[in-house]
Amino acid sequence: QQQVKQSPQSLIVQKGGISIINCAYENTAFDYFPWYQQFPGKGPALLIAIRPDVSEKKEGRFTISFNKSAKQFSLHIMDSQPGDSATYFCAARDSSASKIIFGSGTRLSIRP
């Protein structure tokens, strides 16, 4: 049973469009919510992260929206580019155990 539920499993977006990936959680001990990006043959790398005391964080074309009451958060990629094609993972840190749990991943393809 995944503690962090991620959707969709795969996503195809046209170049210049908006990519949206969603995640949900139940554990109230989660206190930090990062997104990781992974290219084929590589390990994941931190993309952007948010804490639950803010509702939105933006870094360039990447934005996290966070809804604490609904226990949901999402990644928005504006003006999506072919170079954004990768697998994206949401994650959450369990502060009660100092461990980081990942979602099931979304394979994003940006069509030229």
Added chain:
Amino acid sequence: NAGVTQTPKFQVLKTGQSMTLQCAQDMNHNSMYWYRQDPGMGLRLIYYSASEGTTDKGEVPNGYNVSRLNKREFSLRLESAAPSQTSVYFCASGGTGVSNEKLFFGSGTQLSVL
């Protein structure tokens, strides 16, 4: 600057064989992790070590053991490999306090158990 180094990169085992995956980090991080990545399942935590001298089970610990040899090194052992353990294994490390939130990953070990 090596970061997180995993060895080997590829391994093929027969059912019942044992092996140890090695991981070392040079960033003076306190916490280290082992994850496995399977299609549709994402990254699942096998074991982690919040600090030197401690280890804890993650989401899928059965069939694995770990050793935090020192602050730099964290190994994962399969005592009797099974086909269900065919996967890509990633080691990661993170600092302490708020800095442990950012994980740095190795490049992975692709393991096939026949």
